[in-house]
Amino acid sequence: MDRELEKALEIVSVLITGGDIKKTNEHAALYEEFTSNAGVYDMVISMLKKFNISLYEYKDGLYVSPGENNKIFGYTNEEIKKELGVRLNRELYLCYFIIYNIITKFYNSSGSSTFTEYVKIEDVISSVDMNLKEIIMNLNVMSLDDIEQDSFKEIAITWEDMPVAASEENSKRAGRGSKVGFVKLVFNFLVAQKLMLESEGRYYPKDRFVAMITEYFEQHKGRIYEILKGE
Amino acid sequence: MAQEHILIRDIIQDHSERMLNIKKYYPYFKLSENAFTQFQGGKYEELDMGYILMAVLRFFIEENNFKEKDVYYEEYKEFVREIYRRDFMIPLDEDEEEEVSAYIFDKIKNDGKPFSYSYFDPAEKKKKTIRIKIIDSRIKNDKIGYFITSDAIEFYLDTKEVKDESTISISQVLLSKMISAKNFKGGIEVIKRINNEVGRLKARKNEVLNILNYDVFNGIKIYEEFLNSVIKWFDEEQKLFIKNMDLIKTALDRVESDSEYYNAVDDIYYLETELKMTISRHKELLTACTDLQMKADEIIEKAKFSKIKREFDFKNALGMIMEKDDTTLLSHIVMPLLGININKSFSLKSIDKMLTLKNDKKEANEIVKDHKEEEHYVYDDEIEDERIKHNFSNLIKELMECVFEYEKFDLVLFNTRLRNKYGDDVFKSSDYYSMLVHLSQKSEYDMDEIMEKQDTFFEDYLKEALKELDESQYRGLKLKLIYDSKEKIKFFEDACVTNIIFKLDYS
Numbered sequence: 001m002d003r004e005l006e007k008a009l010e011i012v013s014v015l016i017t018g019g020d021i022k023k024t025n026e027h028a029a030l031y032e033e034f035t036s037n038a039g040v041y042d043m044v045i046s047m048l049k050k051f052n053i054s055l056y057e058y059k060d061g062l063y064v065s066p067g068e069n070n071k072i073f074g075y076t077n078e079e080i081k082k083e084l085g086v087r088l089n090r091e092l093y094l095c096y097f098i099i100y101n102i103i104t105k106f107y108n109s110s111g112s113s114t115f116t117e118y119v120k121i122e123d124v125i126s127s128v129d130m131n132l133k134e135i136i137m138n139l140n141v142m143s144l145d146d147i148e149q150d151s152f153k154e155i156a157i158t159w160e161d162m163p164v165a166a167s168e169e170n171s172k173r174a175g176r177g178s179k180v181g182f183v184k185l186v187f188n189f190l191v192a193q194k195l196m197l198e199s200e201g202r203y204y205p206k207d208r209f210v211a212m213i214t215e216y217f218e219q220h221k222g223r224i225y226e227i228l229k230g231e
Numbered sequence: 232m233a234q235e236h237i238l239i240r241d242i243i244q245d246h247s248e249r250m251l252n253i254k255k256y257y258p259y260f261k262l263s264e265n266a267f268t269q270f271q272g273g274k275y276e277e278l279d280m281g282y283i284l285m286a287v288l289r290f291f292i293e294e295n296n297f298k299e300k301d302v303y304y305e306e307y308k309e310f311v312r313e314i315y316r317r318d319f320m321i322p323l324d325e326d327e328e329e330e331v332s333a334y335i336f337d338k339i340k341n342d343g344k345p346f347s348y349s350y351f352d353p354a355e356k357k358k359k360t361i362r363i364k365i366i367d368s369r370i371k372n373d374k375i376g377y378f379i380t381s382d383a384i385e386f387y388l389d390t391k392e393v394k395d396e397s398t399i400s401i402s403q404v405l406l407s408k409m410i411s412a413k414n415f416k417g418g419i420e421v422i423k424r425i426n427n428e429v430g431r432l433k434a435r436k437n438e439v440l441n442i443l444n445y446d447v448f449n450g451i452k453i454y455e456e457f458l459n460s461v462i463k464w465f466d467e468e469q470k471l472f473i474k475n476m477d478l479i480k481t482a483l484d485r486v487e488s489d490s491e492y493y494n495a496v497d498d499i500y501y502l503e504t505e506l507k508m509t510i511s512r513h514k515e516l517l518t519a520c521t522d523l524q525m526k527a528d529e530i531i532e533k534a535k536f537s538k539i540k541r542e543f544d545f546k547n548a549l550g551m552i553m554e555k556d557d558t559t560l561l562s563h564i565v566m567p568l569l570g571i572n573i574n575k576s577f578s579l580k581s582i583d584k585m586l587t588l589k590n591d592k593k594e595a596n597e598i599v600k601d602h603k604e605e606e607h608y609v610y611d612d613e614i615e616d617e618r619i620k621h622n623f624s625n626l627i628k629e630l631m632e633c634v635f636e637y638e639k640f641d642l643v644l645f646n647t648r649l650r651n652k653y654g655d656d657v658f659k660s661s662d663y664y665s666m667l668v669h670l671s672q673k674s675e676y677d678m679d680e681i682m683e684k685q686d687t688f689f690e691d692y693l694k695e696a697l698k699e700l701d702e703s704q705y706r707g708l709k710l711k712l713i714y715d716s717k718e719k720i721k722f723f724e725d726a727c728v729t730n731i732i733f734k735l736d737y738s
Contacts, residue, residue: 018573053571068566075572077562077599089597093558096565103545103564110543111533114444115526131549151556193570212568220567221543222611227563228551 007033008043015064016051016073020194020208023060034062054219058211065216084189086176094155098186101127103213106205110217118202121183125164128179132156243353250350254361255386258346259284262338270334278319283335284365286314288387291366291379292401301369301376308332340366381408381417388424399428399513400464403471410478413491415498422505429512432461436516436523443527447534454527462520472510479503620692622662627696630733634710638735642720642728658722667728674712678705709736 011030014021021027021034033040048055053073054065066074075083081092105119105127129136135156148154159179166178174188175181187203190196195209217224259281266280267273290310294302311332315323323331345362352359365383368375384405402425409418439457443450482499485492492499545564552560629652633645649657657663669689676690678697682705685691697705711734718730 016571016573018571054567064571065567066569066571068563073571074566075569079572079574080569081599087597089599090558092599093561096561097558099565099568100545100549100561104549107545108444109545109547112444112530112542115440131553148556150558152553152558153556155558193568195568208570209568216567217543217545224543224548224563228548228555228560230555 004037004039005043007037007040008047011040011044011062012047015048015055015062016053021062031060031062054216056211056215058215059207061207061211063208063211065212067216067220083192085174085185088158089150090154090158091176093150094158094182095186095189097131097155098124098128098183099190101131102186102190102203106209107213110214110221118204120201120203121180121187124183124186125179128159128183132159136160246350247352247354247359250352250359250361254348254363255382255389257348257361258341258363258365258383259386261346266338271330275321275331277321278315278331280335280338282318283311283314284339285387285390287311287335287339288365288379288383291377292384292387292404295378301371301378303374303376304336307336307377311335381405381412381414384408399425399468400471402428403468403475406475407471407478410475410482410502413482413495415482415495415502418502419498419505422502422509425509426505426512429509429516433516433519435461436519440523440526443530447530450527451531454523458524461516462524465517465520468513472506472513475506476503476510479506619662619665622660623666623689623692624696626663626666627692628699631696631700634733634735635704640733641715642731642733645733646720664726664728667731671712671714671731674714676710676712678708678710707737710734711736 007030011021011034014027014030019027021031023031034044035041045055048064051073052067052070054067056063056065066072068074077089077092080095081087084092084095086092086095101124102119105114105123106116107113132152132155135152136159159182162177162179162182164178165180166173166175173181174184176185187196187198190203190209191198195206195212197204197206262284263279263281267275267278287307287310290307291302294300294306308329312328315321315328315331341364345364347360347362349358349360351357363382364380366377367380368377370376384401388401388405402421406418406421406425409415409421435457439450439454442453479499479502482492483496483503486496486499487493548564552558626649629649630645633640633648637644646658649663666689669687672687672689676693681690681694682697685694713732713734715730715732719727720730721727
């Protein structure tokens with residue numbers, strides 16, 4: 001087989017099986033091949049494009065994203081629920097909302113970081129509290145029948161109905177019973193997804209997280225805005 | 232009982248210290264009260280003694296401590312004269328100015344006596360008197376020079392951070408004075424104040440960085456203010472640190488020979504250790520500020536770039552999602568972050584569940600209705616590519632028609648042809664100019680070679696245009712481009728291009 005094709009296949013196979021290719025890890029030779037051989041580079045890009053996978057380079061490393069609605073390489077909502085350990089849709093969307101809050105703790109926009117080094121569970125809880133504050137305030141005067149499915153009121157109720165911590169003994173255990181536990185569930189998921197690194201209750205963003213935020217959203221902003229505007 | 236003891240100690244034992252601490256404020260209030268009402272029948276009542284006093288103190292700090300010279304009466308007079316004219320706009324003739332300045336000077340000097348006030352010391356059960364001078368004098372080269380006292384500097388510093396000067400520098404000037412006056416305990420207090428200031432500036436640095444991140448435009452103003460009030464003083468502050476370290480060293484050298492220094496040796500050593508720590512903290516502040524400068528440059532650079540290029544704003548996007556009140560939209564942000572899903576088989580648990588058909592004891596798992604279909608999006612860059620392709624093809628077709636018609640022609644003729652056909656709007660299109668840029672990459676185009684291999688973006692389009700012609704029309708044809716740098720073709724106010732002569736050549 002053509003040597004360049006073989007190398008390109010090797011790179012693609014590492015990437016689609018969830019491996020990291022970095023200048024400093026065991027795949028340094030593949031990284032070198034990707035960056036210095038234009039033939040290999042073109043082949044990798046074209047193969048991944050056919051799989052509907054986007055590739056991003058950040059700080060001497062290669063990272064891939066299946067994007068949205070990628071039926072072969074992406075996750076379905078059901079699979080994400082399983083990974084997260086939640087059952088109800090409103091719990092899933094609350095997890096998404098928590099992830100969104102974590103993103104905004106580190107980034108204002110795809111090109112502007114907040115220079116925050118790490119976040120703790122309590123930071124995320126106050127951020128979610130703040131973003132749902134207005135909805136929660138109105139909940140007192142709202143009839144429960146008015147609450148539509150998949151609305152923010154629904155996740156606000158789920159959030160508001162949880163105590164901050166389940167009990168003193170297992171206050172930092174992941175679970176659906178408390179705000180702390182819920183945020184911990186989300187962080188566990190992000191750690192498993194190689195987006196975050198945990199040390200002594202502090203969560204640091206990994207290069208993969210930064211690469212996705214700065215590159216993916218930069219590239220797809222037009223399309224995402226269109227979806228959000230409902231155009 | 233213990234509580235009561237503390238209360239009594241606070242009231243009785245510490246009273247003297249409290250009185251000593253507030254003495255620096257006494258002259259200000261004494262002077263500013265009714266200062267001009269009795270003078271010349273209240274003729275100059277509009278003048279504000281409090282303001283004039285603060286201005287004079289700042290002037291003395293500048294002259295004594297930064298320029299390191301005494302102030303002579305003439306200089307003082309000149310300075311206050313400026314104040315009457317600039318700030319009070321009171322028309323005073325020269326004699327009046329002379330008279331008022333002398334009156335103020337005597338007041339500030341308290342007619343040559345220290346300001347004094349009495350208080351009762353409950354610890355010693357007797358009345359004590361505190362004395363304080365603001366301005367002192369000495370004779371040098373047969374001239375009387377005036378200088379500010381350390382109490383007055385301390386008072387001035389306590390009123391507010393000095394905007395145009397570094398607080399650290401001024402505190403250090405005070406420290407020098409205290410060391411010279413053998414007041415080492417007072418020196419330690421000043422160092423504590425410097426440490427506070429260094430800590431405050433470090434915290435301020437982080438605040439500036441945060442503001443820059445959230446609001447670049449306001450952040451730049453605050454950042455520049457911070458640079459002016461902190462970074463530009465570093466050199467001077469470091470010089471003063473060295474000077475003070477030298478003073479402490481000299482004091483330590485004198486310990487052996489001078490009993491006054493000998494008795495204070497512990498304080499001097501403590502002062503030395505504290506100052507060394509302060510110098511190290513000050514260096515850390517310098518590093519932090521250098522880091523701030525680098526980060527600020529990066530942020531400003533990015534902000535300039537993003538003014539042209541729109542970024543994906545997470546906060547704004549969240550606002551849009553919340554306004555639509557549709558939490559499913561959040562998946563558009565979260566899904567792309569996730570890695571590749573490599574688990575494609577059923578888990579053993581699921582197979583087991585299917586086989587045994589157990590019912591869920593807990594709440595049922597809801598299914599998310601994925602009604603979204605993979606959509607076909609036309610991206611902005613694709614629309615743009617299509618436009619460029621369309622415009623380039625038309626322009627190249629026109630160019631080729633000119634080539635066949637005239638064999639030799641220039642850009643002016645080509646432009647006239649375009650104007651006749653498309654109107655002036657064609658020159659408002661950036662594609663026209665970008666086509667010229669691409670065209671100018673070569674000075675000769677060989678049509679046979681282009682049909683075989685295209686080196687440039689322009690050649691790709693040229694090939695497409697040639698394909699539509701009969702092969703005999705372009706076979707063996709070469710197009711030469713001669714750039715006439717003397718002749719410039721002007722389009723708009725600031726837009727002009729060099730004329731190009733196109734010449735056909737058959738090989």
